[in-house]
Amino acid sequence: MSFGSSRNSGSANRSRPGRTLFIHLFLTAALFATAFGIGATSINLGLDLRGGTSVTLQPRVQTGDSGNVSAESIDQAVSIIRQRVDSLGVAESEVTAEGSGTNRQIVIAVPGETGRRIVELVGQTAELRFRQVLVETGGVPTPTDNELIAGLNLSPEEQSAFTTLDCTAAELNITSVTEDPNKNLITCDRTGGVRYVLAPAQVVGRDVESATAAIDPASASGWFVSLDFSGDGSKKFGELTQAVVNLPTPQNQVAIVLDGSVVSAPRINEAILGGRAQITGSFSQLEAQDLANVLKYGSLPLAFDRGEVQQVSPTLGSDQLRAGLLAGGLGLALVVIYSILYYRALSIAVIGSLSLAAVQVILSLFLLGKTVGFTLTLAGIAGTIVAIGITADSFIVYFERIRDEMRDGKPLRVAVETGWIRARRTIVVADLVSGISAVVLYVVSVGSVRGFAFTLGLTTIIDLLIIFFFTKPLVSLMAKSKYLQNGGRFSGVSARSVGMANFADSKSEEKL
Amino acid sequence: MRISGLGGRLYRGETSLNIIGGKRKWYSLSLAFIILSGFALGAKGVELSIEFKGGSSFTVTAPSGTIPQAESAVQSAGYSGETRIQTIGDNKIRIQTGVIEQSQSNSIQDSLAKTFGVTVESIDTQNVGPSWGEEISRKALQGLIAFLIIVMIYLALAFEPKMAIAAIVALIHDVFITVGIYALVGFEVSPSTVIGFLTILGYSLYDTVVVFDKVRENTRFITATGKYTYSQAANLAVNQTIVRSLNTSLIALLPVAAILFVGAGILGAGTLKDLSLALFIGLIAGTYSSIFIASPVLAQLREREPAIKALNQRVMARGGAPVAQGQRLQRKRDKRKGRK
Numbered sequence: 001m002s003f004g005s006s007r008n009s010g011s012a013n014r015s016r017p018g019r020t021l022f023i024h025l026f027l028t029a030a031l032f033a034t035a036f037g038i039g040a041t042s043i044n045l046g047l048d049l050r051g052g053t054s055v056t057l058q059p060r061v062q063t064g065d066s067g068n069v070s071a072e073s074i075d076q077a078v079s080i081i082r083q084r085v086d087s088l089g090v091a092e093s094e095v096t097a098e099g100s101g102t103n104r105q106i107v108i109a110v111p112g113e114t115g116r117r118i119v120e121l122v123g124q125t126a127e128l129r130f131r132q133v134l135v136e137t138g139g140v141p142t143p144t145d146n147e148l149i150a151g152l153n154l155s156p157e158e159q160s161a162f163t164t165l166d167c168t169a170a171e172l173n174i175t176s177v178t179e180d181p182n183k184n185l186i187t188c189d190r191t192g193g194v195r196y197v198l199a200p201a202q203v204v205g206r207d208v209e210s211a212t213a214a215i216d217p218a219s220a221s222g223w224f225v226s227l228d229f230s231g232d233g234s235k236k237f238g239e240l241t242q243a244v245v246n247l248p249t250p251q252n253q254v255a256i257v258l259d260g261s262v263v264s265a266p267r268i269n270e271a272i273l274g275g276r277a278q279i280t281g282s283f284s285q286l287e288a289q290d291l292a293n294v295l296k297y298g299s300l301p302l303a304f305d306r307g308e309v310q311q312v313s314p315t316l317g318s319d320q321l322r323a324g325l326l327a328g329g330l331g332l333a334l335v336v337i338y339s340i341l342y343y344r345a346l347s348i349a350v351i352g353s354l355s356l357a358a359v360q361v362i363l364s365l366f367l368l369g370k371t372v373g374f375t376l377t378l379a380g381i382a383g384t385i386v387a388i389g390i391t392a393d394s395f396i397v398y399f400e401r402i403r404d405e406m407r408d409g410k411p412l413r414v415a416v417e418t419g420w421i422r423a424r425r426t427i428v429v430a431d432l433v434s435g436i437s438a439v440v441l442y443v444v445s446v447g448s449v450r451g452f453a454f455t456l457g458l459t460t461i462i463d464l465l466i467i468f469f470f471t472k473p474l475v476s477l478m479a480k481s482k483y484l485q486n487g488g489r490f491s492g493v494s495a496r497s498v499g500m501a502n503f504a505d506s507k508s509e510e511k512l
Numbered sequence: 513m514r515i516s517g518l519g520g521r522l523y524r525g526e527t528s529l530n531i532i533g534g535k536r537k538w539y540s541l542s543l544a545f546i547i548l549s550g551f552a553l554g555a556k557g558v559e560l561s562i563e564f565k566g567g568s569s570f571t572v573t574a575p576s577g578t579i580p581q582a583e584s585a586v587q588s589a590g591y592s593g594e595t596r597i598q599t600i601g602d603n604k605i606r607i608q609t610g611v612i613e614q615s616q617s618n619s620i621q622d623s624l625a626k627t628f629g630v631t632v633e634s635i636d637t638q639n640v641g642p643s644w645g646e647e648i649s650r651k652a653l654q655g656l657i658a659f660l661i662i663v664m665i666y667l668a669l670a671f672e673p674k675m676a677i678a679a680i681v682a683l684i685h686d687v688f689i690t691v692g693i694y695a696l697v698g699f700e701v702s703p704s705t706v707i708g709f710l711t712i713l714g715y716s717l718y719d720t721v722v723v724f725d726k727v728r729e730n731t732r733f734i735t736a737t738g739k740y741t742y743s744q745a746a747n748l749a750v751n752q753t754i755v756r757s758l759n760t761s762l763i764a765l766l767p768v769a770a771i772l773f774v775g776a777g778i779l780g781a782g783t784l785k786d787l788s789l790a791l792f793i794g795l796i797a798g799t800y801s802s803i804f805i806a807s808p809v810l811a812q813l814r815e816r817e818p819a820i821k822a823l824n825q826r827v828m829a830r831g832g833a834p835v836a837q838g839q840r841l842q843r844k845r846d847k848r849k850g851r852k
Contacts, residue, residue, distance in 0.1 A: 058647060119614055146848075269711050305802070307647065308563065309614070309639040315573065315637045323784060327774035331767030337762055377705065378783045382548075385771055386711065386791065389764030396763060397602070401754040407523050429670050430718040436662050436716030438643040441707070444655035488804060495786070 009128030015475030016464070024469045028356065038209065041372035042143060043362070046377035051314030052111035053243075056307035057081075057083070059106065071156040074104050077304075081108060081122050083190075094373070105307060119201040119309055119321055120445055123428050128205030128295065129181055129257045130240065131198035133265050136250035139167035139193045149197060158184055158197075161300040189262040196262055198255050202240045203497060207233025211295035213247040213288035223288035224280040227295060234275025234457065324381035331385045332358070335392050337436050343399055344494075345484060346388050350395050351360070353471045357391055361455075368458075374395050380451035390434055394467045398423040426466060435460045515816055519755035525748055527662060531592050535808035542685060549692020559693050561702035562638065564645035566611040570620060571636040574628040576723075582607050589623035591616060598779040611642045652706045659713060667717075671724055674813040675682045679720045682806035686716045686797040688723040693793050708790025715764065715791075716794040716798030719757060720806045726753045727807060731814075735822065741824040746811045750803060760798035 011459040035041065047054050058072055074097050082095040084110060094109045110118050135148050145163045154162070166484045167188035181201035188195055210229045216224065229237050244252050245268045255265040279291065309362055312320075333353065368374035399425040405415035438457030441449055478484055521527040531538075542648060562569055579597050579709050582605050586595055589838070596608040602790045605628075609620070619640050660680060667676035694701055728748040768791045775784025814820050 009521075056644075058641070058643065069688075116618060186739045305641055305643055307641055309617075309637070311635070311637040312632075313573075313634045313636050315634065316571070318780065320782070321775050323779045326778070327767075327771040327784065330774065331770035334766035334770055335763055338766060377788065378705065381773055382784060382787050385767045386764075388767045390715070392761040392763045393718065396756060396759045400753075403519065404752070405522055407520055428723055429725065430721045432666065432670075433663060433717045433721060434714045435667065435712065437659055439719075440655050440659040440662065441573065441710055444651045444658065452711075456711070501599070 007027075017437045017476035020469055020473040021477070023472075024465075028123050028363075031360070034417070035363050035370075036367045038367075038370060040366040042369070043246075043365045043370040044373065044375040045317075045321065046375045046380070047109050047111060047310070047317070048312050048378045049315035049317050049324070049381075050111060051312050052109065053309070053311045054109045055119055055122055055309050056314035057106045057108070058120065058307045059304055071104070072293075072467040074214070076296075080336050081106060083259065085118065085122065094375075102417055102443075104173055106248070106304070108479065122304075127181075127210070127258075129201035130203035130237070131185060131201050131255050131257055132240065132244050133196060133197055133250045133253040134184070135162075135167060135195075136253065136265065137195050139188065139195055141166060152197065154197070155182065158186055162195070162197055165195055167195055185257065186259065187257070187260055187262060187263070194262070195400055196255060197267070198257065198262075201250070201257070203229075203233060203236045203332060205295075208295055209238060211292045213283075213285070213292040214394050217286075223283040223285050224297065225275040225288050225292045227279065229275040229277070229343065231275070234273070237275070237277070238271065238273040241268045241277075242273070244268055245271050258294055264291055267454070286379065320378050324378055324385075327383060328385045328388075331388050335388055337458075339392065339395070343395075345478070349471050349474045349478065350392065352474060353395065353466050354388065354391065356470055357459070357462050357466050360466070361459055362464070364458055374454070375451070376455070377451035380455045383452040383455035384459055387456055387463065391463040391466065394427045394431070394463055395471060397426050398467065398471065401426075402475075413479045414483050420475075424468075427463070430458050513645035522751045522754060523840035525751070528747070529754065530747065530813050531804060532743045532755075535804075535812070538804040538808065542689070542801075545692065545828045546685070546688050549688055549695060552692055554693035556695065556698075558691065559698050561705075563698050563703050564649065564701070566640050566642035566645060568609045568612050568617050568640070568788070569638045570607045570609075570624055570629050572605050572607075572624050572630060573603055573634060574605055574630065577605050579627050581607065582645055584626070585623045586620055589616070589620040591620060597638070604780065610718065618665075622845070625703055630823050647658060648703055648706075654704075655710060655711070659710070663713075663717060667721075671721075672730060674811055675728070677722050678806050679717055679724065681809050682720055682798075682801040683713055684799045685805050686712060686794055689797040689801075690790065690794045696789075699789060700786070701727070701753050702786045704786035705790045708787045709794065711791060712794030712798060713793060714800065719761065719798050719802040722760065723750060723753050723757060723802050723807055724800055724810070726750075727810065735819055738823060741827045742814050742820045743811045744827075746759065746807055746814075750807045753804060757799060757803055761795060763790065765795050769794060786832050788797045 012425045019259060022390070027441045059077060078097050080097055085092065085093045085095055090110050090112060091121055092111055094107075096107050096109075098107050108118065108122050127451065135153055137145070141163055146159075149159060149162055165186060165188065181204065183200055185200075186196070186197040205509070207229055209223060209230045211227050213223060213225055215222065219250070240254060245255065250265075253267050254462065255267045257263070264281075266281065283291070336351055336354065338352040343350060365376060369376075398420065401419035402412075402415045403419075404417040405422075408414065410418060438453045440458060441453035442457065527729075569841070579599065582597050583595070586597075586607055586609070589607060591612065593610045593612075598606050600606050607620075607624070611810065612620075621632050621635050621637060624630075624635055627688055660683075660841065661746035661781065664676045664680060687709065688711065694705070699705075727746050730745045730749040730752075732740060733743060734740060740748075768788050771784050772792055775782065775786075775788055815824060
């Protein structure tokens, strides 16, 4: 026995618990400094905690179209919807694709009280249209506007719409999304710098068969977009280009309109009868690819099934936030009380570890909120509370192991080390299982489940860090204290609490 | 009286609960529960929330509002389908309808706002499309299967393949029991409940891992020492970890109970209540199964192996070692370690 113990205490000295503790606390302080340094000082709260509207859409291929819902087309849908939501001018709106592969959903979250408009806005199918340009002018109304539209036979409503349209206004004209393809369209370009009067749509997105961005290395023209029309589309596009090619500028331009705003309005240089067109200009690679994407996915518009629409009032939001925090505080308090009753002095390690874990979780949420836009939902809060139990479990596994070793007759300082070697494995395996469940939940799920899985996974990682680099060294340090070594009554490792009353050595009896 | 004192006696084998030996008892108890659950499931199934069925839910904060008022408000909005109206807490009324169009939902909101004198924005609304439930059910099922496969492989590698099987048996047991209780009592199953179920899977395994770790430790050199049958060694392991299992479960239950208390008591309904109720029931089932189901199943599986069979015969031929001598097994193993 003495041989074993001297060897083990040797390894305890080598592990230098004080230094590990110091490094750990130092790194936590560094995390703290980083968070505050980059201004990450608050947690992004989900809509269920502060009120707002969330819409989850399930994309599907529109009836009558073939093909699949591809990851690319979902990305495109996300960017189209984001444009629509941004046009509402509500700060902190979010549009994200969640889930995995092609089974993704699009989740739109908008804080505040814009409920109905959002719901109407986001569910509509994006449709690409080609319209002849009738007027092209600056983004703000001018006194000469009436001259521009003089010969166009516009209705009085259209005239007033044009003369009052201000493309630089923060909130764009949302009604333009519900454009009627059979009527003229008065609208802006995407940057808000140009106003257009456009003729009824003659070619629509579905007439486009494919669109690609390409570069011609032989000429100096740079990036261009090449466009193929389907059989019917070729004919319609041919007619359109033939009709406009010889008109004066800007009426020889064809505007590509997506969601009611003009993406591009190229000039037609010749009638395009073969169904294959090229859009050239001083495009960068990115611009060309964006335009090709618009043309491509405008031609295969996704339809959306309304998945779930949730409108949470700010009162319910703050109620839920309070309830979540209360449950967290209560849960933490119960665990602390239990460990004090059961582990006495050893509970100092539990309380210290749980507090440090709490600080690290909060700092991580600060940083993740700032860097990757993580938002905490009610389910996320529940995840962290459930994790309190899992973290505390690791301590129990370790402490009970220490007691087991002491039951085998080992003194505390040895038991702390040998018990750790045994407990370590159990803790790692158990945490890995819990980590796997978090990852699986995260990958297959949408919405609130994701938040839960994320915080559960995050806290599992923090749990491992804490027990290895904080709890264990702290217990090693504590084991040096005479009070614990002598099995003091409130030590949590007294002969009585270990269950060795019959075997108790005379030394600890004298102390009492 | 003192649990920790009991822990010491259980550890040394002075007090021994015959858990593996009593497996018939535990199996019958669980089987009875599972059959009962099966009947309840077959007879009335589980109550699904609108997220699964599709439909809309409106929650109005109106301290003086009544259910008949809400009824007439919904009717005057032109909705004649099935409704379910209940009060939540002391100041809220919740109205649930079948699947409706967005425009219908808007008019119900307007009508409720007018009836109860509140703003439209203060009404908490949820509209769920008819195919949404299918989608999330499919995802939950995918998650379940992926999880089981990954964990099986992991446990088979980290422990023994038979431990993986026994752990999964215990896991399926837990899910059955929990779902059965939901069917019996008629608790509503929402997506949050499903998250709870999936989390139980992870937790139930955590508990089983703790027990199996000890079983493996105690049985590693079992054929070499030839003192104990596999069941005896496993039983000692269960006894040695029982205090730990109860402790870890209790401490995991405390925060869950806090969520349940706050969720059900203060908020009345929703994510917190659904999640924690599933966890609460599942955790208890998980603790029971890791002690009373997983280990006996493991012992049964292992005792079919020829090497273990031969060992058991050798031990039995010598009259068998009483379980109470666990301490000696422990000492023996420690000595072996020292020699290495």
